[in-house]
Amino acid sequence: MKHFFLSCLTFLLISPLFGQVNVSTATGRRINYDHESGMAIITGDAVIHSSTATLKADEIQIDTKDKKGEAFGNVKIIQGTTTITGDKAIYYWRSSTGVFYGGEGFYPPWHFFGHTIVMEGRDIYHLESGGITSCDHDPPHYRIKSTRSKVVRNKRATLKNARLLLGDLPSFWSPVYTRSLVPRKYIFRLEPGQSSRDGITNRTIWGYPFTENSFTKVKWDYLQYTGNGVGLEHRYFNPRIRGNIDSYLVRDTNPDPVPDSRRFTILWDHFQKITSRLSMNARLDVKSDQSFGNEFSSAGNRIRVENSERGIFSEGGFRYQFPRATLQVQADRRDRFDSTVSSGNFISKLTLPRVTFNTIPLKWKFFPFYTSFSGNWTNETLTRSDPKQALRYQRSADLGVQIKKDFRIRKKMTVTPRAGYSQAWQDHDTAKPTSEGDIYNGRYNAGYDIRRRFGRILDVTVGQNYVARMEQNRFNDDLKADDHGVETNAVNLSFVSRIGRSSRLSMRSGYDLRSAPRNLPTKYSHTSERILSPSFDIQWQVKPRINVFFRETYSLFDSDNNKPVRTPANTSGEIQFGEYASTTFFSQGFSYTKGASGADSLLHLTNKLKFFLTSKWHLDIFLSYRAVGPNKINYKKALPIEKTIHLVRDLHCWVLRATFSDRTGIREASFHIDLKTDLKTQPKLYREDKDNPFYTYRDVIDENSDPFNSDEAKFSNEDSDIDETKDQGQ
Template identity: 25%
Template sequence: MGSVRNPFNKLKRCMPSGAHNVVARRRYPSGTLRYALRSQFASGSEQNPSLIEPCRIPSAPLLALKNLFAGMSFLAFVVFAPGILFAQEDLPFNISCDYLKYSKSSEIVFSSGNVFIERDTMKLYADEAEFRRNESLVFLKSRVRIEDAATTMNCDSAEYHLAVGTAPASGVFQNARVFRDNMYFVGHDAEQLGDTYIFNKAYLTTCDDDEPHYKMASPRIVFVEKKSVTMKHAVFSVRGVPVFYTPYYRQRLGERRWTLAVRAGRSSRSGTFVKTRLRYNWSDNFRTYLLNDYFSRLGYGKGLELDYKSPSTQSNLYVYGINEKDAGASNRTFRQSHWQQLPAGFLWQSYVEVQDYSLFNNNYLRDESLVLKPTYIRSRASVSKSVSAYYLRLSGYRNEAWKDSLNRFDADNVIAPEIYFRLNPVKLKLFSYDLSYNYRNYFNTDPNMGTIFSDYTPIHSSLARIFNSYRLMRSITLFPRIGYQFYKSGNLDSVEYYFHDINTTLNFYRPLKLSFTHNYKKEPGKTPVTDNISFADEYRPARNVVFRQSVVYDLKKRSQPLENRFSLLQNQLNFRAGAMNFYARNYYNIALGEVLSWEAEGSGRHFSSRFTHNRAEPDFLNWFQRFNFKYGKWVVEAGARTFFNYRKTDIKLEDVIEKELVLKRNLHCWDMMFKYLVTRDRREAWIFFNITAFPDRPLGIYRDAIGDEWSFRKQ
């Protein structure tokens, strides 16, 4: 340290010649460390530093010794109770242990007893450790464990070179077991150089048992983190029994550049079929899918999907086609969607779809409906901007359907263009306000889409409101909303409305809350369109009990009998008893004096029972029952829906109109899932398996009794 005097020089003159070692001891109640200096003679017997007992040093020498150690610019001691932490500015780690010895002459730190070394995200555990400062080398012995952010290693002993500068970490390990990327690597010995591990006389498995249920063994395994595993003369065995041998094996890790999904089977409509979906990742943002299908009755189907995603842009193109042999139909599907952030905070979105009588869509490996879709061309596009003060959108939409009479596509629903603007709520001193405006140039000849507009018609609509919440008293809250609405369609006269809904909430008695809302809407000079008062109450007689009611009184029906002025009265009761939850709800017709429908449910941790009844189906109940529980390694979920006559004493099997059973079994390193489902239009069964370490790669068998399909699926 330049001109800084070495405090050891003065101490050396007072001690016999020989190696001078520092042994750190435990923290005393006063909060200071007590150090013992032991002179070791070359001719004398040398004790293991871990067995050295604390020296009895007078307080004055101890103070001098404390000052001496404070001058050691290259060494510092920090205590972690109950052990000791050794730290130094030039050392690349902190160390905690029961006993610690530092040799100045050789610059070696020796520690033993619950040794813990920490460096950034790396942690090392051992019974004994020796650090050679000049070589950045750590020797670990007995019950060694090395951890970092993504890798865990257990071994008997280790010789570990810490990463210094551009030199990567490296090491040699005996009887090593490494866990990384959901895989276990176990070898007689192992070497590490940066991200590469070499295991000798080793095996690979995803089973965490000491004696794994299955493994891939090889004389030499090379593992490159996040990239690959390579083996020569590999033998795959199950419960110690060899199953197959391969002279060379290599597997890419992480997200592979390509994956293949396969579905093969037979159905009454398609015949024997094989459907494949090959995905290839060109980069982190761009991937392609190649679809290649064979159907013995339909023919060959081929498709392509391009998908691009980045923080500012998302785009997808999907094309599929098949010439059906049995029907002679040529089915084509085309879809393109695009989403992109533009300068100045604008956002572009577009979508184009061309669909004929195809049964194929982008939910490719799912079960498709047999309902034929109409032939159409559909497109939409928009530019929008959303900020805290407002939202603005300019958009257009067009739908064209094939007309045999015209022998071409013909537009039946068009919006070109549409402008929408919304001013988000602005708060003033006494109230807040907001407003919105919408313009559409609209054309529609499809009655399923709403009002018919045989010619392009401009439609204007706007809305403005003022509102605020006022606490009149501690138990009274007033929340009025007053607004103006404008609507004009084509050459028709404009329509203007004044409207308000004023809510008053009363809470004089804490368990009881009452709410009244007057809803009013009126065109100037005409009778009100809406004029009613809604009533709602909430009563909490106990902590876990809530009773709610709501009804609407129509002031426009003043001339009618009182009971005819009310809407359906809704009553609901919720209560909780321990781990059980219950609720009951009904809809009561005040005019008829009877309940039109009701439902009730009780549920707990492992079950739920729900009953429903509708006056339109007298004497009949719907009973929905579900169970879920664990039995050993089995997870069971079961459900059923029964529609039965409650006036009869027995429930027949045909009354059970829906059934579902799901069984999941943890086979330690494998997972199994079986599902059986029956509804009025479906009768299906699945059984799937996957390795626990890779849950997104299942394989299994599917059965559809309605479509008479058997198929094998692999993702």
């Protein structure tokens, strides 16, 4: 009530005069006002609010004639996002100017201070015996002091007779120091380091967002033994267009097995949504040699895909999404560089075009089974390794249909029969250069799955898959072939048990029912040769942050020695403490694959460790190595494969990062330091979609998939709940 009364009293007594100095309200514990002199004295938690600023102090004296105020003790003035404190201040409301003594100012993220701070308007400050810093620690870890300074908010700071102090230690002097205070959009980074191949290195990166939806990086690398490398990376994204261009060029003078040459790479990925249903994709991948990406790790995409040969790979196409189907038209070209056969590049393979069509499972009104169709037509050349070879085109097509239906026999039992047919066509036999006749090959498949749930945690699935091939250009089974025309005929069995949401146990195996091939009549003479490799898989959440993974596949028959065996073919596992994305994490993994008879036993081990050494030091270590021994677990030596250490030091105002890497043939070390005020997150140009932003059609269409793949049919329903099973497509 006292503050409220004094505020109202002040406003009623002096508002006619304060209107001249833009004062709207004033509060304090005691107020004295002299009408004749126009002086007002506010003491005890004095606060004056105006349209331009808020002034606080232990005592404020207001002169309405000179339109100024003098503040004493714990002075603070707030102008927008800027706050200035001091021991004493003189402030002019009308011009928003003033003088602070023993003052310190702050506007995020900068602090400035001075024996005297002269305010020249709202955004300009002159400092006497002062300086600036971005450290909010008291005392600051670093500061730049000067005799005289000028600070223009959000524009520039200029300091004369500037001295850099790290703590209280003078470290650098300059007659004049100036820096921009504009919030930085660009990044600039120097990464000095050392490499066993390149010697002393210094990687320079400058990046700038030229538009709201793009970010461009220019790279220049100094490599002591190899030469200078330059690169350009440009990423762009908007709701309909996204892509990435990455290029790098180096004149490689390194005296290694690769001769002196100009080496380069150009990578371009592009995706564009033309309409709500029609999209386009394109890709270009050019490399001077196969090993480029391994030796120049700073160039390329996040996941590098090497060409199969030295040359150019390009592709592009369109995709149209119907309500229940997808149509894809794609073309690609491979050019090859081979100085032994040609002085220039030549076409190695050309696909023009490849048309693919797929549907989702369709349900018909008078047909109870779900039906899906797939097909493709391809016009491409045979791969050639010499430009003198003719570009010989081959046309081929595939058309297939699959039907299936889930029948619930009981509450916890489901039977799923399925069948399908596919027809493949080629315009000639590629094995016969003079062949011109059409070639047709048909395949049909049939199978079923019977799934039964026992209790709430155990699912048992029994199924069979049968795939048969027809004679070429005929609709008869290919009974005269070595395999009697039967490509697959197996019964499969799986057990899946779940304990809670994050623990799971599964076992799988099967039995091959095919007859022995004509060219190997002794095959399947041992029953164990018919049993498909059993596998055992565990995913166990011991505690919320402790997980154990284990998988083992057994071999029951040694085809080299033609005898039954009982030995693990592959064993792998891992134990994890913590979450991988967190700052504290540990994992120990291993993988063992049985080698050839008489060969050394190899055990691959991996370690991942992330933790805080102290509250300021963070360590991230990855180790990969292999143990070698004569047999089983009798290992005599361990050979490193890769060692990588990331070290981060939080210096409050700076962040220091160092990386040490040692992998086969290459040893590298680098570090860089960033001022936190300069750390600006680049625009998030890519959405966190599960689908790849490029070639999204490949999540729907797998060019290498087989419509008769027994593995797909074998466990297609293992993760669904029978109690909640519904027909597909509903």
